[in-house]
Amino acid sequence: MNTLLLYDTPEDIATAADLIRRGELVAFPTETVYGLGADACNADAVRSVFAAKGRPADNPLIVHIADIRQLEDIAAEVPPIARRLAEAFWPGPLTMVLPKLPHIPDVTSGGLDTVGIRMPQHPMARALIRAAGCPIAAPSANRSGRPSPTTAKHVMDDMDGRIAAVLEGGLCEGGVESTVICFDDAETAHILRPGLISAEDLAPYCGAVRIDPAVYERLAPDAKAASPGMKYKHYAPKAKITPVEAPSFAAFSDYVQAHAGDGVYCLLYGSDPDVPGIPCVRYGDSGREQAHYLFLRFRELDEAGASQVYVRIPRQDGASLSVYNRLMRAAGFEVISL
């Protein structure tokens, strides 16, 4: 298959929408990462998303809408808390897991009776969903296990020849995937995957916000995952990622220098000084900046031939928690504590 590269023109959006309606796969930019889109109600099209990604069939897809009114066409029930959050944060990087209507195919929801729904903010994503005239199921457009793509080139690196088209939308602003929540009861939002909309952001609209323990630590082998995505190793570059918890930058620097060697790199805060003798890459100081650069740096480290990357650990509050979570998952939750 020859994968078309399409641009932000009315003709190209119409071409992309037509491909989606015909059951083909089109990758498109969102404000978080690139998604791999298919008509959410076409079971065959959705099956080919799983095949193109190499994704386990029990890991459900997020259904993307362009208008808040489409929520009723997908969810069997929309509790008041969900409506409040949709009004506050949509369009934007928030996915809500709600009971699904029967016409949403089981393959889309990974066999669950719930479905993740999100209304993205990126103008090209919204134009595509509107033009296609159907909700679009879209996981991140990487091969399963790889870092999520934040440029059209990353999508091509993973998907060229496997999908019909990619819409070119430049570098994604957010950089990490949306916050995924479900509801434990009428007033409690439960964060299954942290994103740029933080627990602190959600709190004013909820009675309580609970962060799933699997955000911080590896799921026990016999534990039931609240979200199937928690079970799988994710976001990893080819290099081994080792977060280093150090009492000071000097301690971090000494540790890394003692482990210098071929293919050894470090990933630092934006304002950190160099580690003498080690190639250094930086991913920013604030949570938002680190989120924007994390997956980009992972892919650059792969291209540079890194085999071992020592990383300065992000904070765990606000938007930083999303970066902490992706980093820990890339590292299989193994940390060096000095």
Ligand code: TXA
């Ligand atoms: O920002 C994003 O969310 C991007 C863009 C393209 O929108 N999409 C994305 O999709 O990250 P994906 O498939 O890579 O991640 C979806 C996550 C998975 O961890 C999945 O297990 C969880 O959401 N999820 C989806 N539906 C669910 C459900 N019904 N119950 C529990 N977890 C669900």
Ligand code: MG
């Ligand atoms: Mg993904």
